[in-house]
Amino acid sequence: MPLRTPARQISVRLPENWLEIDPRAEDLTAELTRTAREHHGDGVDDDLLARLAGPLALELRRLTASTDLILAAFFAEIVDTGSPQPLLITANLAIALSPPVGDLNQLRRRIEQDARAADVEITTRELPAGLAVSTAGHLDVEHAGWSDTVRAFTRRFYLPVPGLGRVAALTFVTPNLDLVDEFDEVFAAIAGTLSFSD
Numbered sequence: 001m002p003l004r005t006p007a008r009q010i011s012v013r014l015p016e017n018w019l020e021i022d023p024r025a026e027d028l029t030a031e032l033t034r035t036a037r038e039h040h041g042d043g044v045d046d047d048l049l050a051r052l053a054g055p056l057a058l059e060l061r062r063l064t065a066s067t068d069l070i071l072a073a074f075f076a077e078i079v080d081t082g083s084p085q086p087l088l089i090t091a092n093l094a095i096a097l098s099p100p101v102g103d104l105n106q107l108r109r110r111i112e113q114d115a116r117a118a119d120v121e122i123t124t125r126e127l128p129a130g131l132a133v134s135t136a137g138h139l140d141v142e143h144a145g146w147s148d149t150v151r152a153f154t155r156r157f158y159l160p161v162p163g164l165g166r167v168a169a170l171t172f173v174t175p176n177l178d179l180v181d182e183f184d185e186v187f188a189a190i191a192g193t194l195s196f197s198d
Helices: 029-041 046-066 102-113 177-191
Strands: 009-011 017-019 068-079 086-096 123-128 130-139 150-160 165-175 196-197
Touching: 017 029, 029 046, 029 165, 086 150, 102 123, 102 130, 102 150, 123 150, 123 177, 123 196, 150 177, 165 177
Parallel strands: none
Antiparallel strands: 009 196, 017 068, 068 086, 086 165, 123 130, 130 150, 150 165
């Protein structure tokens, strides 16, 4: 039986219109705004973008508290609706490494225990990088400085990292609930590009 060396690199291919950001940035909202301005130019309303990208930044910050965040990216498209408030379509991706865990079955049992209180769909999916546990559900993103709670859809894929005893967790979030089906297809396509290499 050949020995499996630990994976040293985890990568995904992002669609052309997704922008990678530095997940270690101290102010993730500012990092999202800066990156969007670099990509979209001066047509970006910084205040609007910061307000609407805030839930994504907050969720990324929560992830960094309990895992090793290794990649963060987001999609933002500003749609002129003819009204004073343009529509901002957003989604984000974070790839993190979990603390050491057991095999995929142990991971699934742990996820099922954590998901009992929530309305979360749990499935197993075959991806090119291996068998993954996938979850889908909704989350409420709150912040003391906000007047409203933001409801968002989240899709996660959990794949064991070869030779490490850890799990790569891909977390996708979008607050655009009317576009969940479309975004979920994009999320699955991105997850399908995940690869591990030595």
